[in-house]
Amino acid sequence: MSQSKPGNPTSANAAASRSLRQIVGRINLQQYVVYFGFLAIFLFFAITLGDNGFLSIRNLSNIVLQTAPATILAIGLVFVLSAGEIDLSFGSIVAVSALAAAVVMNEYGMVAGIAAGMGAGLLAGAINGTVVAFVRLPSFLVTLATMGLFAGIARSMTNLRSIPVLDGDFAGFFGSGSFLGIPSLIWWTVLAVAVGHFIYRETRFGAHVLATGDNPQAASVSGIKVARIRLYVLMLSGGLAGLAGLLYAGRLQAAKYTLGESDLMTVIAAVIVGGTLLHGGRGTIIGALIGSLMMGMLNNGLILMGLSVSDQMIVRGLIILAAVAVSLREKAR
Amino acid sequence: MSNTKPVLSLKDIQKHFGAVTAIENFSLDIHPGEIVALVGDNGAGKSTLIKIISGVYAPSSGTITIEDETVSMASAEIARSHGIEVVYQDLALADQQSVYMNMFLGREITNKIGMLDRKTMISETQKLVDELDVRIPSPHATIRDLSGGQRQGVAIARATRWAKKVILLDEPTAALGVAETAKVEEIVESLKRRNIGVLIISHSLDQVFRLADRVCVLRRGQQIGIRETAKTDKNEIIGMITGLQQSDAA
Ligand SMILES: Nc1ncnc2c1ncn2[C@@H]1O[C@H](COP(=O)(O)OP(=O)(O)O)[C@@H](O)[C@H]1O
Ligand SMILES: [Mg+2]
Numbered sequence: 001m002s003q004s005k006p007g008n009p010t011s012a013n014a015a016a017s018r019s020l021r022q023i024v025g026r027i028n029l030q031q032y033v034v035y036f037g038f039l040a041i042f043l044f045f046a047i048t049l050g051d052n053g054f055l056s057i058r059n060l061s062n063i064v065l066q067t068a069p070a071t072i073l074a075i076g077l078v079f080v081l082s083a084g085e086i087d088l089s090f091g092s093i094v095a096v097s098a099l100a101a102a103v104v105m106n107e108y109g110m111v112a113g114i115a116a117g118m119g120a121g122l123l124a125g126a127i128n129g130t131v132v133a134f135v136r137l138p139s140f141l142v143t144l145a146t147m148g149l150f151a152g153i154a155r156s157m158t159n160l161r162s163i164p165v166l167d168g169d170f171a172g173f174f175g176s177g178s179f180l181g182i183p184s185l186i187w188w189t190v191l192a193v194a195v196g197h198f199i200y201r202e203t204r205f206g207a208h209v210l211a212t213g214d215n216p217q218a219a220s221v222s223g224i225k226v227a228r229i230r231l232y233v234l235m236l237s238g239g240l241a242g243l244a245g246l247l248y249a250g251r252l253q254a255a256k257y258t259l260g261e262s263d264l265m266t267v268i269a270a271v272i273v274g275g276t277l278l279h280g281g282r283g284t285i286i287g288a289l290i291g292s293l294m295m296g297m298l299n300n301g302l303i304l305m306g307l308s309v310s311d312q313m314i315v316r317g318l319i320i321l322a323a324v325a326v327s328l329r330e331k332a333r
Numbered sequence: 334m335s336n337t338k339p340v341l342s343l344k345d346i347q348k349h350f351g352a353v354t355a356i357e358n359f360s361l362d363i364h365p366g367e368i369v370a371l372v373g374d375n376g377a378g379k380s381t382l383i384k385i386i387s388g389v390y391a392p393s394s395g396t397i398t399i400e401d402e403t404v405s406m407a408s409a410e411i412a413r414s415h416g417i418e419v420v421y422q423d424l425a426l427a428d429q430q431s432v433y434m435n436m437f438l439g440r441e442i443t444n445k446i447g448m449l450d451r452k453t454m455i456s457e458t459q460k461l462v463d464e465l466d467v468r469i470p471s472p473h474a475t476i477r478d479l480s481g482g483q484r485q486g487v488a489i490a491r492a493t494r495w496a497k498k499v500i501l502l503d504e505p506t507a508a509l510g511v512a513e514t515a516k517v518e519e520i521v522e523s524l525k526r527r528n529i530g531v532l533i534i535s536h537s538l539d540q541v542f543r544l545a546d547r548v549c550v551l552r553r554g555q556q557i558g559i560r561e562t563a564k565t566d567k568n569e570i571i572g573m574i575t576g577l578q579q580s581d582a583a
Contacts, residue, residue, distance in 0.1 A: 202448045204441045207430075211438055214427035221389075221425050222439030223410055281429035 034274045034287050037323055038294045045301035052304050059300065061183070065251070067296035068185040069094070069244035069260070073267045074274070074288040075196040076237035081271060082200075083233040084213035084280030085132060085139035089124070090241040090267070092150035094260025097121040097245030099154055102163040102255035110170045117249070118242040124150055125238015129231035139234070147264075154257040162256040165249050174250025188247060189289075192240070197285040209233060213280025266295045269320040272328070295320075338400065340365045340498045340530040341386070341417075346395035348381055348554075355381040357554045359395070363499060363530040368521065370541040370562075371534045373551035373574055379534045382551070383501045386532070387419045388412035399498065416497030420488045420505055426476050433458040433472040436491050461490050465520050482513025489520050493527065500524060502533040506540065518544055538567050550574055 045054045053059050073090050080087045100120040105113025128146055132139045165171060177184045200206040211219040212229045220226050241260070249255045274291030276283030298319060302312045339362035348356040355378045363369050371379050384390045386397065388406035396403050399415050406412045419425075426435050433451070434441070436458045442450045458472040467486030469479060476484060485505055492500045502521065506514040521544060524531050535541050541548050542562050550557040550573040557573045571577075 204443060204447075204449065207434060207441050207449060208439070210430060211427045211434075214429045215425070217423075218425040218427050218438065221409055221419075221421065223413065224439045277429075281427065 071292040076240035089147040091260035093241035095154035097242040098255035121242020125235040129234035133227040133230040342398040370545035377551040418492035418496035
């Protein structure tokens with residue numbers, strides 16, 4: 001690689017230009033689509049809504065706070081998609097976890113409530129994962145079924161009632177509180193992104209997830225336990241849905257079966273636009289974060305523009321369609 | 334060749350799939366630094382034999398010996414731990430990952446705190462592709478962006494990286510052009526210098542005669558015979574493959 005001898009300018013130049021070419025070759029434009037999209041949408045709203053408070057610190061920080069659960073769900077989905085699977089049930093798991101946490105917390109206190117919420121998420125993910133990994137049913141169908149199953153459980157858990165979360169410490173820790181002057185929802189987002197990125201990029205587990213999604217047969221003959229990887233990514237997605245449920249419950253100081261209901265499209269769009277392949281083998285956690293912030297910004301801007309709810313849905317759908325088309329076209333290059 | 338001890342020894346291997354007899358009484362010794370070719374028509378049992386040696390299938394009967402130790406290749410992992418590597422017919426590479434991650438697929442190097450040690454993996458990959466003269470743009474290159482010959486080069490380089498004793502190649506040049514085939518043959522040839530035993534399945538008798546020290550013929554699961562390439566010719570081998578010549582044993 002660096003066989004160029006010092007003092008030999010020609011070979012040093014050659015080596016330099018070669019390594020520059022290598023670096024340029026390594027940059028994957030598709031992974032950057034989301035940054036341009038983010039900037040474009042930001043500039044558009046900054047110009048058109050600058051006078052309507054879009055640029056106020058309060059509004060911008062609100063966007064970040066409101067996207068915290070979606071960002072955390074997106075991290076789970078990056079792992080799942082990268083392993084060549086999909087999870088459609090995380091929105092329903094959010095509701096089950098939030099309700100489990102609220103009910104148990106009101107009875108047995110904060111710690112038990114957190115354990116119940118996280119436990120419910122992990123259990124739901126383990127159910128998905130076990131059926132997908134060991135019964136070998138396609139995750140699309142399995143999680144389509146459990147999406148309905150878990151949503152039904154959430155509805156029947158409290159007979160459609162909303163459960164207030166009375167514990168003030170919990171609300172502070174997962175919702176409205178702050179630490180060192182920074183809102184706890186931002187801490188959770190940063191923590192989840194940092195840990196998720198680390199595991200995804202820097203550990204053998206992350207490498208095995210990518211290999212499993214890329215070529216399961218190759219992964220398998222290379223000694224990677226692909227069934228276990230499939231189980232783990234779906235459990236991870238369930239566990240993160242549990243955490244997202246706690247964040248919703250903390251912020252709203254209540255749990256209801258509708259929590260997480262509208263996250264499915266937003267989160268999938270955030271992850272795909274962020275640069276993760278739908279069919280596995282390649283993805284990015286940071287891209288998913290930016291994608292999620294972009295979706296949050298879009299929601300916020302459309303509301304500030306005064307669009308009706310149905311118009312918001314139409315515009316958001318169209319923009320997601322365009323964004324996904326652009327990033328997928330770029331990938332197919 | 335027979336003056337050294339065999340590195341891999343197969344004795345009376347049989348394999349049945351239900352009522353189908355895929356391999357019927359197969360015996361073969363492979364010596365360090367020797368290239369043995371396995372030839373035969375489609376369905377003769379060549380791939381099955383490679384899968385038995387690499388631990389994918391258990392033989393119905395017979396023994397596998399590695400350097401005097403009788404082993405049971407109960408799984409691909411066990412075969413690997415005995416220093417046996419396979420280059421599969423359908424490339425076992427992860428297309429969207431880099432060359433160096435493929436080189437270490439399933440056996441990634443980590444540092445003390447469990448982080449991937451990319452630097453070491455990259456430099457080892459570079460060293461190996463340089464040694465074997467596999468011409469790839471860089472260890473960072475994505476497999477998908479490489480030519481068929483480069484990919485096969487990476488697959489063989491990976492096997493070389495991990496094989497201590499034996500490399501099994503299942504039709505490594507079947508999908509390659511002329512120049513790429515020559516390159517892969519050169520790499521296979523260079524494995525001799527590493528004292529690795531090579532078993533290569535090939536449909537090209539020209540290739541067999543260029544590369545192999547000995548050639549072993551299978552026909553419908555039967556071992557027809559083994560010849561030294563220096564002491565036989567294509568006509569004899571074709572006769573053995575097609576059945577114009579009867580089995581040595583018969
Ligand atoms: N998993 C299997 N189950 C049943 N029969 C098999 C299996 N694998 C191979 N066979 C049979 O064993 C015979 C040898 O196949 P194979 O080893 O693939 O031949 P080759 O590689 O020489 O073309 C064929 O008759 C094939 O149908
Ligand atoms: Mg075959």
